[in-house]
Amino acid sequence: MKDQRTPLVEMKNISISFGGIHAVDNASVDLYPGEVVALLGHNGAGKSTLIKILSGAYKRDAGEILINGEAADINNPRDAKKYGIETIYQTLAVADNVDAAANLYLGRELRTPWGTLDDVAMEAKAREVMGRLNPNFQRFKEPVKALSGGQRQSVAIARAILFDARILIMDEPTAALGPQETAQVGDLIKQLKREGIGIFLISHDIHDVFDLADRVSVMKNGQVVGQARTEDVTKDEVLGMIIMGKVPPKAIPGPGAMQMA
Amino acid sequence: MADITQGKTQGAQANRARTADENPVKRFFRATEIDTRLLGMVGALVIIWVGFQIMTGGLFLTPRNLWNLTVQTSSVAVMATGMVLIIVTRNIDLSVGSVLGFCGMVMGVMQVKFLPQFLGLEHPAIWIITLLSGIAVGAAIGALQGSIIAFLNVPAFIVTLGGLLVWRGATWFVTSGQTVAPMNATFRLMGGGTEGSIGATASWIVGILACIAIVGAILNSRKQRKRFGFPLRPVWAEYFLSILGCVLVLGAISVANHYYWPTNIARKFADANGIAWPDGGLQISHGIAIPVLVAIAVGIVMTFIATRLRFGRYVFALGGNPEAAELAGIKTRWVTVKIFTLMGILCAIAAAISTARLNAATNAQGELDELYTIAAAVIGGTSLAGGVGTIAGAMIGALVMQSLQSGMVLLGIDSPFQRIVVGVVLVVAVWLDTIYRARAK
Numbered sequence: 001m002k003d004q005r006t007p008l009v010e011m012k013n014i015s016i017s018f019g020g021i022h023a024v025d026n027a028s029v030d031l032y033p034g035e036v037v038a039l040l041g042h043n044g045a046g047k048s049t050l051i052k053i054l055s056g057a058y059k060r061d062a063g064e065i066l067i068n069g070e071a072a073d074i075n076n077p078r079d080a081k082k083y084g085i086e087t088i089y090q091t092l093a094v095a096d097n098v099d100a101a102a103n104l105y106l107g108r109e110l111r112t113p114w115g116t117l118d119d120v121a122m123e124a125k126a127r128e129v130m131g132r133l134n135p136n137f138q139r140f141k142e143p144v145k146a147l148s149g150g151q152r153q154s155v156a157i158a159r160a161i162l163f164d165a166r167i168l169i170m171d172e173p174t175a176a177l178g179p180q181e182t183a184q185v186g187d188l189i190k191q192l193k194r195e196g197i198g199i200f201l202i203s204h205d206i207h208d209v210f211d212l213a214d215r216v217s218v219m220k221n222g223q224v225v226g227q228a229r230t231e232d233v234t235k236d237e238v239l240g241m242i243i244m245g246k247v248p249p250k251a252i253p254g255p256g257a258m259q260m261a
Numbered sequence: 262m263a264d265i266t267q268g269k270t271q272g273a274q275a276n277r278a279r280t281a282d283e284n285p286v287k288r289f290f291r292a293t294e295i296d297t298r299l300l301g302m303v304g305a306l307v308i309i310w311v312g313f314q315i316m317t318g319g320l321f322l323t324p325r326n327l328w329n330l331t332v333q334t335s336s337v338a339v340m341a342t343g344m345v346l347i348i349v350t351r352n353i354d355l356s357v358g359s360v361l362g363f364c365g366m367v368m369g370v371m372q373v374k375f376l377p378q379f380l381g382l383e384h385p386a387i388w389i390i391t392l393l394s395g396i397a398v399g400a401a402i403g404a405l406q407g408s409i410i411a412f413l414n415v416p417a418f419i420v421t422l423g424g425l426l427v428w429r430g431a432t433w434f435v436t437s438g439q440t441v442a443p444m445n446a447t448f449r450l451m452g453g454g455t456e457g458s459i460g461a462t463a464s465w466i467v468g469i470l471a472c473i474a475i476v477g478a479i480l481n482s483r484k485q486r487k488r489f490g491f492p493l494r495p496v497w498a499e500y501f502l503s504i505l506g507c508v509l510v511l512g513a514i515s516v517a518n519h520y521y522w523p524t525n526i527a528r529k530f531a532d533a534n535g536i537a538w539p540d541g542g543l544q545i546s547h548g549i550a551i552p553v554l555v556a557i558a559v560g561i562v563m564t565f566i567a568t569r570l571r572f573g574r575y576v577f578a579l580g581g582n583p584e585a586a587e588l589a590g591i592k593t594r595w596v597t598v599k600i601f602t603l604m605g606i607l608c609a610i611a612a613a614i615s616t617a618r619l620n621a622a623t624n625a626q627g628e629l630d631e632l633y634t635i636a637a638a639v640i641g642g643t644s645l646a647g648g649v650g651t652i653a654g655a656m657i658g659a660l661v662m663q664s665l666q667s668g669m670v671l672l673g674i675d676s677p678f679q680r681i682v683v684g685v686v687l688v689v690a691v692w693l694d695t696i697y698r699a700r701a702k
Contacts, residue, residue, distance in 0.1 A: 057588060078590040093588050097581035097648035098574070106578055107589035109571050116569040124489040143581075 006069040008033050008198040009085075009167055014053060014063035023049045025222040026063075026255050031167065031198040036189060038213035038230075039202045040242055046222035047202050051169050054200075055087040056080035067167075078107075086165035088156045088173055096145040100137075101126035103144055104159045129158045133188065150181030157188060168192060171202045186212055206238055220245045223256025292498040298642055298697065302657050305690075309661065313668035320671050324520035328547060331517075332453040332618070334656075334663040335556035336361075336611040337630060341637040341655040342563040343607040346573075346600045348638055349580040351647035352410065352417035354601070356424030357608050357634050360402050361627030362432040365612035368395040369441035369622025372448055388448035395609040402428065403605020404598060411594035425631065433624045442621035452617030453550035455526050461518045464548035468514040475506040518546040552614045556656070559610060564652045566603075576600060581648035636683075637662055640690045644698075661690075 007030040016024045024046045031037050039047045052058045054065065056077040065072045067083045074080050080087070087093075094103045101123040110118040110125075123140055130137045134154040144152055153173065160168055170189075174182040189199060189212050203209045210216075210230060217227040218241040225241045228251035237248040245258040290297055313321035320326065340357050347354050372391040380387060406424055410417045443449075450457040459467070479499055486493055522530070522545040530536075531543050567573035575596050579586040587593050611630075616622045641658030643650030665686060669679045 055588075076590075077588050081590055087588070089588065093582065093585040095578035095581040095585050095589075095648075098577055102574060102578070106574075106586070107591050109574060111571065116565075117571060117574060120485045120489050120491070123491070145581075 005032060007031060007066070008035075008068065009054065009200075010066040010069075011050070011054060012064050012066070014050060014060050014065075016049060016053060016058060016061045022222050024053070027219065027222070027224045028063075028254070029200075029217050029224065029227070031200060033166075033198050034193055034196045035215065036193055036199045036201055036213045038209040038216045039200055039219065040206060040209070040216055040238065041204065041219035041225075042242065043204055045204075045219040045242075047204075047219045048171055049222075050219070051087075051171060051200055051202055054080065054167075055085060055169055057087075081163070084164070084166035085169065086160035086163065086167070087169040087171065088153075088160055089171050094144045094152055094155055094159075097143050099143060100130065100140050100147075100155050100158075103155050104129065104162055106159075108163065125162070126158070129162050130154065133158050133161075134184070150177050150184075153177055153181070153185065157185070161192065166197060168197055168199045169202070170199060172204075173201070174208055175203075182208075204242075206235055206242065210235055210238070217254075218242055220256050224254030225256045225258075226251045226253045228252065292495050293502055294494065294498075295502075296651075299651065299654055299657070301697070302641065302654060302661070306657060306661055306664065309664050309668065313664070313671065317668070317671045321668055324516050326667065326671070327516055328520040328550065330660070330663055330667050331553045332550045333667065334660050335453075335550075335552040336615045336618075337633050337637055337663070338556045338656045338659040339559045339611040339614065340604075340607050340630065340634040341641065341659045342560055342652045343600075343604040344634045344638040345563075345641070345643050345650040345652055345655045346567065346576050347417070347604055348635070348643045348645060349576055349647060349650045350597065350600060351580055351583070352597070352600070353635070354406075354417065354421045354424075354604055355631050355635075356402075356406065356421040356428055357604065357611075358627040358630035358632075359425050359428035359432065360399060360605060360608040361612045361615065361630055362624065363402070363428040363435075363612075364395045364399045364609040365616040365622045365626045366432045366435045366441065366624065367398050368392065368448075368609075368613060369444065369616055370435060371395070372445040373441050373443075383446055385447065387445045388451075391445065391448060392451075392609075392613055395613060396606050399605035399607075399609030399612070400602050401605070403602040403608070406605075407598035407601025410601065411597040429624075429628075432626070436624075438624050440621050440623045444617055444620050444622075448613070449617045449620060450551050451555065451613050452615075452620065453552045454618070455522050455547065457551045457617070458517075458547040458549060459551065459554070460548040461546035462548075464514045464518055464546070467549060467554070468511050471510045472507040475510070476503050479503050514549065517549050520547045521545060522547065552618065555610065555614060559607065560652055560656050567652055572596065572599065577648060633659075633662055636687045640687060642694060662686075 009031040010028075011030070012028050014024055014027050015022065027046070027050055029037065029039065029050070039051065041047045049058065053060045054074070056074045056079050059075060065074055072083055074083065074085075095106060098106075101119065104126050105122050110122050112118045126140060130140075134151070137151060137154065139147060139151070144155060147155070157173070174185050177185065189201070192199060201209050201213060213230050215227060215229050216233070216238055218225040218238065220242070225245045226247040228238070228248065232250040233248050237251075240246040240248065241251070245256060247253040247257045310322060340361070344354060344357070368391045371394050372387050376384070376387045376390060402424070406420050409415050409420050479502060483493060483499060521527070522543075524542055527543045527545055528538060530545065531538050536543065567576065575586065575591050578589070579591065579593055579596055583593065612627065615626060619626070637659035638650065638655040639645065639658070640661055641651070641654030641656070643655060662683060665683055666679055669682060674682075
């Protein structure tokens with residue numbers, strides 16, 4: 001059923017290497033509207049690298065990216081944003097020394113008719129968005145450095161949804177968070193999903209994402225081991241894919257699947 | 262859910278408790294939103310001033326000395342405003358002294374040797390053509406160095422260390438080491454002195470305009486906050502800030518107006534204008550010196566750039582987290598080029614001030630200024646780790662450095678010992694700042 005629709009994102013046969021090491025080797029993934037796809041794998045499996053190609057941080061050596069079925073030309077983060085792709089990085093990519101409003105609008109500041117920064121309008125909008133996401137948040141005037149990990153992550157997420165992202169990439173979004181904040185992020189993902197946003201969720205911890213994802217794609221050594229709908233596989237089977245590259249019967253094997261003798 | 266609600270009420274209670282626990286001093290600073298760090302610097306400046314006043318037996322805090330102090334500070338203060346942006350983005354510029362020297366030499370040759378050939382001596386347009394050509398040269402040098410740093414990925418330290426040698430060498434090359442003098446009479450006004458001051462009436466007008474601007478800014482910010490329903494400052498705090506600002510401005514102007522022309526110049530002026538020489542001498546006020554006005558204007562413009570424009574926002578974001586800035590889609594390389602271009606322009610303005618003051622362009626002009634400029638920015642609270650710094654702080658930093666030197670001259674301390682003291686003060690200032698920041702966390 002799903003396959004008859006045009007995928008929101010299709011990354012086909014992507015390869016990139018750094019100094020002779022194939023970080024990503026002939027990998028293909030896709031994403032449909034309102035769907036959460038978890039990208040799983042060990043540290044260094046190539047999942048972050050693959051997704052950084054989509055977000056424009058790296059330039060691919062080979063392969064193509066289709067957005068809504070059309071070839072997309074993504075060479076830098078600005079290009080990616082033009083296609084509605086927003087990324088939330090695991091390193092909490094916020095500018096530590098400026099306040100929440102400045103971070104939300106970084107690179108796309110609101111300006112007054114005289115061309116100066118309209119800080120008051122930005123702060124008002126920031127209060128509105130943050131109020132929806134995290135009603136406890138009150139520290140709008142302080143540099144982001146002074147905030148807790150969860151608060152910083154909500155700033156990063158608010159930043160993405162503020163600009164009506166259609167494709168959201170979340171790289172270990174809960175890695176720096178406590179249990180309650182993790183639950184909040186989970187609720188948020190479900191809410192965004194209902195709004196028809198496609199989400200790539202990247203993690204090396206299967207427990208983080210198994211309940212949220214509709215499908216999982218597993219990577220190992222830069223290659224896609226295989227992909228499966230979460231209802232068709234168990235956590236143990238997915239673990240087998242992550243650790244050994246062993247593809248369970250109901251999953252679709254990829255180029256990185258363990259060769260069965 | 263119950264957990265969250267409970268957590269929220271607890272948080273609110275804690276908040277209220279925190280406000281109630283605050284002592285009056287803390288509440289005062291919170292209400293007025295005065296930057297305590299900046300206040301600390303002003304405090305240090307006051308201590309230095311009072312200290313020298315006592316040690317020199319009342320020679321330091323005189324209108325004459327304070328007036329000279331501001332004039333001597335202006336050249337380095339102008340450059341320090343640009344150095345803040347450079348250090349904020351985790352770069353450094355070691356070439357500013359040499360760029361100052363080169364721009365000064367270009368401007369000297371321009372007004373003394375080149376332009377008079379076509380326009381005749383003392384043509385009224387000479388000063389502006391000279392200044393604009395100096396600024397163009399400074400901007401070009403800055404853009405060149407910035408491009409090498411941004412696009413060829415050579416560290417700023419190395420590029421500007423090279424620049425330090427290259428532009429000093431170029432300064433020598435222009436006139437084969439000869440000093441160019443004297444400067445054009447109009448151009449010389451930028452250096453201050455008796456002629457280069459705006460007099461009592463104009464100074465008061467400037468002061469009143471500044472007061473109107475201060476009150477206007479406070480009213481406007483209150484109106485903006487009201488428009489979006491943000492928390493407002495208490496009314497008494499608004500009044501306090503307005504009155505404080507106006508008192509400081511008018512006080513400074515009063516001091517400048519109490520420094521009168523030296524007797525012999527006043528006598529010449531009286532003779533030339535047919536004024537009878539009164540008993541007790543003719544008292545003509547200096548008023549604010551033009552270089553000081555230039556420095557203040559540069560400070561205001563740079564503060565505007567740093568806090569109100571998108572470019573300034575990018576500079577600070579870039580300094581705080583270069584990777585995040587890049588990922589946010591900021592053209593970080595262009596921002597770097599622009600910062601260094603701006604620095605080059607400021608060097609040219611500083612060169613105009615210092616050549617006009619000296620009434621000559623020499624090949625040693627601005628030597629060691631790079632170190633004073635960096636020191637002023639750092640004493641003024643600019644963090645070498647990047648992301649933190651204010652224009653006003655750097656300008657006060659420049660004033661602190663100059664106050665130390667000027668005070669030691671008044672005390673008759675030998676030149677080598679002066680440098681030792683300045684060096685020690687720099688290190689101690691940064692050490693104190695480190696402690697302050699560690700506690701602020």
